[in-house]
Amino acid sequence: MEEEKKTPEREEEQALPVQELPTDIPAEVRQKLAEDLNEQATEDLKQDVREAEKEEANDEEVKADPEMLTKSRLLKLLVKKQYVKLREVTEEEQPADLAELLEELDENNRLVVFRLLKKDVATEAFAYMSDEARDDLVNAFSDVELVSAIEDMSLDDAADLLEDMPAGVVKRVLEKSSRQTRESLNKLLNYPESSAGSLMTPEYVRLRQEMTVSDAFAAIRKQGENAETVYTCYVVERNRLLGVVSARSLLLSDLNHAHCGHHGRQRRHREGHR
Secondary structure, X not given: OXXXXXXXXXXXXXXXXXXXXXXXXXXXXXXXXXXXXXXHXXXXXXXXXXXXXXXXXXXXXXXXXXXXXXXXXXXXXHHOOOHHHHHHHHXXXXXXXXXXXXXXXXXXXXXXXXXXXXXXXXXXXXHHOOHXXXXXXXXXXXXXXXXXXXXXXXXXXXXXXXXXXXXXHHHHHHHHOOHHHHHHHHHXXXXXXXXXXXXXXXXXXEEOOOOOHHHHHHHHHHHOOOOOOOOEEEEEEOOEEEEEEEHHHHHOOXXXXXXXXXXXXXXXXXXHHO
16 A cells, blocks of 8 residues: 655644643533544544545645645544644635535534634634535534524624524524624514514414414413513414514403404514514
8 A cells, every 4th residue: 555645734733742622612512522523433534534535636626735725634633633733724714615615524524623613713614604504503503502603693694594594493593692682683684574583582472363362361371471572472373474463452352352363463564573
């Protein structure tokens, strides 16, 4: 088997000692990384490195630039547990180029590398990723990571991201974000006007269109303890917003009046129901 040629850069990598996980990574995320970087995972990584090297063997661009950050080099830094060096080389990359490189990794390796990046580097690269890659990351994120990613983005970028996210993910963000971030995001969210995802509060009273006024009061009493407001209720069907009902209109109605939806006004302006 032909001996691998050692460039000065590769010699430097091999000389680096095993490094501890960066201290600025939240404890919850550090625990997940420790699990993902155990001995068995490292063996799997070595196989990923070999496959990546085969892919790159005939890549003329890689051959022409021995210092180019490639998939195999990035994975080697993980195998060697050279986390500080990994941060250094990723900081040198343009965010769009780093995002493209991360997308070349499989879902598990992408998540591990992303968790090791400096916060600002991760945020910038995240903004350039494809919807599919970002969805994969978001679905694997803990609440701490999800809110951190959103709050570190510009409000416009965060709103654009959330606009295409499932309602459950949006709800997680709104529940965990600061009130200021939540309110700012909701002003910018560009949901279809009939989408329940654009509601201004993460916890709200849901009513169904076929409810009587009496049924509505029962729902308010049941949900009201956890809701941010009981004065405005939302008529929802399959997570689509059909209309808005004020508690005042319900109080002034016959308890046996059928169809709660008759009281609801269709939401025409997103900011009109703060």
